Amino acid sequence: MLFALLAVLQESHGSEGFASPFEVNFGLFFWTWVVFIILFFVLKKFAWPPIVRLTEEREQTIKRHLDEAEEMNTESKATLEENKRLLASAKDEAQKLIAEAKGLAEKEREHLLAKTREEQERQLERTKAEIEAEREKAITELRREAVDLSLAAAAKLIQQRLESHGDRKIVEEYLGTLEERD
Numbered sequence: 528m529l530f531a532l533l534a535v536l537q538e539s540h541g542s543e544g545f546a547s548p549f550e551v552n553f554g555l556f557f558w559t560w561v562v563f564i565i566l567f568f569v570l571k572k573f574a575w576p577p578i579v580r581l582t583e584e585r586e587q588t589i590k591r592h593l594d595e596a597e598e599m600n601t602e603s604k605a606t607l608e609e610n611k612r613l614l615a616s617a618k619d620e621a622q623k624l625i626a627e628a629k630g631l632a633e634k635e636r637e638h639l640l641a642k643t644r645e646e647q648e649r650q651l652e653r654t655k656a657e658i659e660a661e662r663e664k665a666i667t668e669l670r671r672e673a674v675d676l677s678l679a680a681a682a683k684l685i686q687q688r689l690e691s692h693g694d695r696k697i698v699e700e701y702l703g704t705l706e707e708r709d
Contacts, residue, residue, distance in 0.1 A: 674698045 677698045 670699070670702060673702065 674695055678695065
């Protein structure tokens with residue numbers, strides 16, 4: 528339509544065309560305004576409502592997305608704070624468990640040390656008893672040896688062999704009297 532109007536304008540001027548860009552042509556001025564006003568009303572009636580509607584829809588969509596993003600940001604911050612609180616709680620609980628484990632380990636160590644000491648004491652007592660038994664056994668053995676040596680010496684001195692059981696009894700009684708003196 529615009530081209531048709533321009534073609535009509537060009538025919539009305541004839542073949543002379545546009546002489547100067549600075550020359551004012553009121554017919555062209557008038558028709559330009561008419562075309563502009565017609566185009567304005569056509570655009571206002573058919574183009575602006577869909578453009579405005581699409582722009583408003585786009586604005587609402589953007590606003591909704593911004594609201595959702597803000598809500599998600601708030602939820603993220605709340606979740607982050609909850610995670611920090613849970614982490615601190617977990618750290619505290621871990622510290623408590625470590626302290627409890629250390630306490631239990633210390634108690635167990637003390638228990639084992641006490642048990643080891645008791646076992647050492649029992650072993651020491653057994654060893655002392657064994658030593659005492661061995662000492663008594665050695666003393667008894669030494670007495671027998673002494674009796675045998677005494678009898679051998681006495682037999683040599685007397686040049687005769689006395690009855691060994693009776694001789695033993697005499698020597699043992701004599702050694703017993705010697706022990707009582709000590």
